[in-house]
Amino acid sequence: MLYLLNKDVRTVRWNGEPLHEATSAIVKETMNGDFTLTVKYPISDSGIYQLIQEDMLIKAPTPVLGAQLFRIKKPVEHNDHLEITAYHISDDVMQRSITQMSVTSQSCGMALARMVQNTKTALGDFSFNSDIQDRRTFNTTETETLYSVLLDGKHSIAGTWEGELVRDNFAMTVKKSRGENRGVVITTHKNLKDYQRTKNSQNVVTRIHARSTFKPEGAEKETTIRVTVDSPLINSYPYINEKEYENNNAKSVEELQKWAQSKFSNEGIDKVSDAIKIEAYELDGQVVHMGDTVNLKSWKHNVDAFKKAIAYEFDALKEEYISLTFDDKAGIGGSRASGGLSSAADAILGVTESAQEIALEKALQNADLDFDHKAGLLRQEISDDIELAKARAEEVKRELSDTINQRFNSFDNGPLKETKRKAEEALRNAGASTLLAQEAKRIGLDSVARLEAFKSQTTSAQTALSGDLDALKRTIANDIRPKQAQAEAEIAKQAEALSRTKNELAGASTLLAQEAKRIELDSVARLEAFKSQTTSAQTALSGDLDVLKQTIANDIRPKQAQAEAEIAKQVEALSRTKNELAGVKSAQATYKETTTRRLSELTNLANGKASKSELTQTAEELASRIASVQAGSSRNYFRNSRSRTFTTGGQAVYDYRTFIVPDFWKNSDRFKRDYVRISFDVTFPVALVNDMPAMVHFSAHPWYAYRNLIFKGGTVERQHFEFTIDLSSSSEDYQTNNVFIRFGTNYGFxxxxxxxxxxxxxxxxxxxxxxxxAYEDQEDRVSVVESNFKQRADSLDAGVRSLTEGLRTKADISSLNVTAENIRQSVKSLETDTQNKLNQKLSQAEFEVRAGSIRQEILNATKDKASKSELTQTAEELASRIASVQASGRNLFLNSLFKQDIPKTGIWTTSTYTATIDSESKYLGHKALKIIGLNPSGRDGGNPKVTYPALGQFGKVIPGSTTNQDVTISFYAKANKNGIMLRSRLGNIGYKTGNVTLSTEIKRYVVHIPKGWTNESKQTTNEWLFNFNQEGTIWIWMPKFEISDVDTSYSEAPEDIEGQISTVESTFKQRAN
Structure with missing residues (x-):
């Protein structure tokens, strides 16, 4: 079925207007060439044809990749029908401009990343990646189109890396080989009905002129070498055909010459092309797809050749192939119309309706790679802009400092001495300042504990930590270094740097001390207000109280009693945030507003350090980039819905239930027709024999249901379902807490x-x-993470106390003359902003933005105490370690990356199973645990076990610590053959196991061990026991154990990185002190 969509639709999940009257719909795709859809649609009384306009989208099925979007480019109206030509959605960006680019000895993925970076206009939803790791060199000398850079000719990315392009809607992947050899043989005596062979010498190349341009080591200019190589068959032809080639990876004449000769020996470009035109009418269930290689045999004509499918025509209405085109090899580029086919690519494999059974497959989209790539670009650009702005600020600051020094030395300091005398008298009257400082220390210690507890709470909580540290480092850079060098003169410089009223200072030097103190207090209040804008108010507390401790030590002593009351009020308000967290909710609009305000304040603070227009421009760019990270839409009302595995047993009626959160019944839109929508994926590890009908019900009378669900038989692939259930006739008080799917032997299962x-x-x-x-699932994760990371809060306490003492001892007495009223207003403002931001969470991209700032600010804060290279390295290590602690549950499995050897892992090897650490089979750069299981029949059948030294709230876990706990095990795994069932359980809980069926591809698996199982033994042990149902070999990567009923993304156990973090932390504290 075809569907008509609006021109700005960005997903294939919505169907749109059905084009059910279409009489013809043909999809044509050529390898690295055109990808088009041609539709004939009747002009009928239904009037649907009038809706079809240029630039609208058509959703159409394609082989292997499933539904694809095609943009209408040429609707031609005839007497009785429309003839529509549409191009694949990827054509939208083919004419984008790519500036000059150069990649030297890099993978194809790096070249694609550089191409994306060099676009003049952002590519939006489109992503590019590759699985080709070969290192080659590619460069352009002028601005070209994306099509020219990616596909056009041998000197393109696809040509240089000899890749084959897969276009899956907005995701484009350059693969080493798109298809495979499925063992298909087409022969004269079996299924080759007709035969026609065409030989063509038009494109024969007999002489190659090759060149390589590169810059030798230590040289300033590039060197170009050239060679000419003749084919061994050059004398076999009555003519000479020459061609130019370029390979910038060759660094010597010999190397370039061997590479050119390989064009003849390996690619056969000096041989006559040989295309075979056949018609296959019976393939006996054999499957052929784009990129596949088949064996064509004709005993009569003495032909035995392997040919590659390099183009196809596909009937999108019947969803079957019309034809497949075979040639020796896919071409690259040429023109967008020709698609790079050789002149002999005429071989057509006709497949009729009764001939071939096509197995449609759907490719997994590379969404994770796409997000990681765009986040990396955003992080780098923002970091560069921040560093540029700071460099300019430092230059202006130095010039301004000289001017201030001259003016300060020339003015009468009589009023300043009088101010100092009054401040000293006020200090003597405030007799309990020491107690106040001690109270500040206690508050600071409590704050640091909360900060560390939230360090990996969620990705957005980490972002908040980064922002607070950013503010801390700014305060250090702006306050401490000047006060160490000069007392009264440097206070004046700092006040001038932060002041938005430097013109008033120049005209009224006698008021310098009073103005400096007022502006400094205003700056601190602004910094405090900014810190409280982050979603995690408890994380923000650390930075806020650090600034507040400076205020207490330097400014509040004359009004101790009033300040103590306000601080106590603030601490009480912030301590309530833990119970008031409403979960991780989207707050993009609000965050954009607060980010814009923050950047505006930073622009004001930088006034006098760099030109206001320059810093304002940088701030606007940052706000724009952060705002571009969209927060998604709608919400999920199912709890614990990520992944559930269950077995129906022998029950006659088995209801699988998914529970609904109460907020669903508060949404009045549920009464709208077809507004209640349910979607899910289902997999049967052991395939159903036949298609099976099923029903999905709300579990209260009357049972509102969807009754047309069909589970496909004969497949173990994932099946996706989407449907609506009409609640428009339900009453206001109709409610239930779950939706269920009915299985069981009574229903044919x-x-x-x-x-x-x-x-x-x-x-x-x-x-x-x-x-x-569901939001509620992520709220549970927040609580788990908060509990786990409170144990590590003390590791930062010493550093904070050291910084606090430094601030207190180096503060100048002239800053004491500040009224208590201003302090109260600052604290009240902080409390208000904190309460307003309790429910906000920041995105991963925002965290990366602030992580870049952390590295630069740590460098600024300590550059007077260590070399730039030392501090840069230290800052990067610390930021990396902080970033590595993801917003996920605590991993109880020690050595989960298998960096240590077998004895330290605690693996028990039986006569049935042997286990080793496999350094060769790496996934995502990490080693595997390889387990070889012999046939369990007639053997001891013992389970191999891994003892994971889990850590709890009070240190090492003892046997029984996981008793009566929900335990979730997640890991990546594969097997040497499909169908091996891996059974997992914890020690001492009997033989109740969580089972997953492995395939030969690496996938992520989740096993849930519920409380009902772990409660069966009083001594549940921290052992992971597993066995197979048959002889085989499996590999396991990155296992994660967590006490939770939901799985979270992988992270190492804190103990595995604690030593490295402690080293970085100690080094940083030495630098900071």
Missing amino acids: PAGLQVVIENAMLSVGNYFPAYQP
Whole structure:
């Protein structure tokens, strides 16, 4: 079925207007060439044809990749029908401009990343990646189109790395090889009905002129070498055909000459092309797809050749191939129309409706790689802008400091002495200042504990930590260094740097001391207000109280009693934040507003350090980039819906239930027709024999339900379902707490059926949103993370106390003359902003933005005490360690990356199983635990076990510590063959296991061990026991154990990185002191 969509739709999940009257719809794709859809649509009384306009989108099925978007470019109206030509959605960016670029000895993925960086206009939703790791050199000398850089000819990215492009809607991947050899053989005696062979010498190359341009080591200019190589067959032809090639990876004449000769020996460009035109009418169930290689045999004509499918025509209405085109090799570029086919690429494999059974496959989209790539670009650009602005600020600051020194030396300091005398008298009257300082220390210690507890709470909580540290480092850079060098003169310089009223200072030097103190207090209040804008108010408390301690030590002593009351009020307000967290909710609009205000304040503070227009421009760019990270839409009303695996046993009726959060029944839109939407993925590790009908119900009478669900038989692949349930006729008080799917032997399902249900989503709206967990699930994760990381708060206490003492001892007495009223207003403002931001969470991209600032600010704060290279290295290590602690549950599994050897891992090897650490089979750069299991029949059948030294709130876990706990095990794994079932359990809980079925591809698996199992033994041990159902070999990467009923993304156990963090932390404290 075809669907018509609006021109600005960015997803294939919504169907749009059905084009059910279409009489013809043909999809044509050429390897590294055109990808088009041609539709014939009748002009009928329905009037649907009038809706079809240029630049609208058509959603159409394609082989292997599934539904794709095509943009209408040429609708031609005939007497009785429309003839529509549409190009694949990827054509939208093919004419974008790419500035001059150069990549030297890098992978294809790096070249694509550089291409994206060099676009003049952002590419939006489009992403590019590659699995080709070969290192080659590619460069352009002028601005070209994206199509020219990516596809056009041998001197393109696809040509240089000899890749094959896969276009899956907005995701484009350059693969080493797009298809595979499935063992398909087409022969004269079996299924080759007709035969026609065409030989063509038009494109034969007999002489190569090759060149390489590179810069030798130590040289300032590039060197170009050239060679000419003749084909061994050059005398076999009555002519000479020459061609130019470039390979900038060759660094010597010999190397370039060997490379040119390989064009003849390996690629056969000096041989006549040989295309075979055939018609296959019976493939006996054999499958051929784009990029596949088949063996063509004709005994009569003495042909035995391997040919590659380099183009196809596909009937999008019947969803079957019309033809496949075979040639020796796919071409690269040429023109967008020709698609780079050789002149002999005429071989057509005709597949009729009765001929071939096509197995449609759907490719997984590379969304994670896409996000990581764009986040990396954003992080780098923002970091560069911040560093540039700071460099300019320092230059202006030095010039301004000289001017201030001259004016300060020339003015009468009589009023200043009088101010100092009054401040000393006020200090003597405030007899309990020491107690106040001690109270500040206690508050600071408590704050640091909360800061560390939230360090890995969520990705957004980490972002808040980065922002607070950013503010801390700014305060250090602006306050401490000047006060160490000069007392009264440097206070004047600092006040001038922070002041937005430097013109008043120049005209009224006698008021310098009073103005400096007022502006400094105003600056501190602004910094405090900014810190409280982060979502995690408890994390922000650390930075805020650090600034507040300076204020207490330097400014509040004359009014101790009033300040103590206000601070106590602030601490009490912030201590309530833990109970008031409402979960991780989208706050993009609010955060954009607060970010804009923060950047405006920073612009004001930098007035006098760099030109206001320059810093304002930088701030606007930052706000724009952060705002571009969208927060998603809709919400999920299903709890714990990410992944559930269960077995129906022998029950006659088995209801699988997914529980609903109460907020669903508060959404009045549920009464709108077709607004209640449910989607989920289901996998049957052991395939159903036949297609099976099923029903999905709300579990209260009357049972509102969807009754047309069909589970496909004969497949173990994931099946995706989307449907609506009409609640428009339900009453206001109709409620239930779950939705269920009914299985069981009474309904035709086999006994002991294993089912995996993932990404279940209950939403309310007019479209099916992408999966996201319920807010309530993420709130549980916040509580778990908070509890785990409180243990590590003390590690930063010494550093904070040291910095606090430094601030207190180096503060100048002239800053004491500040009224208590201003302090109260500052604290009240901080409290108000904190309460307003309790429910906000920041995104991963925002954290990366601030992590860049941390590195630069640590360098600024300590550059007078260590060399720039030392501090840069230290700052980067610390930022990296902080960033590595993800917003996830605590990993109880020690050595989960298998960096240590077998004895330290605690692996028990039996006569049935042997285990080793495999350094060769790495995934994401990490080693694997390799387990070889012999046939369990007739053997001891013992389980291999891994003892994971879990840590709890009070140190090492003892046997029984996981008793009556929900335990979740997640890991990546594969097997040497499909169908191996891996059974997992904890020690001493009997033989109840969480089972997953492995395939030969690496996938992530999750096993839930519920309280009902761990409660069966009083001594549940910290051992992971597992076995196989058959002989085989499995590999396990990055296992994670967490006490929780939900799984979270992988992170190392804190103990595995604690030593390295402590080293970096100690080094930094030495630098800071």
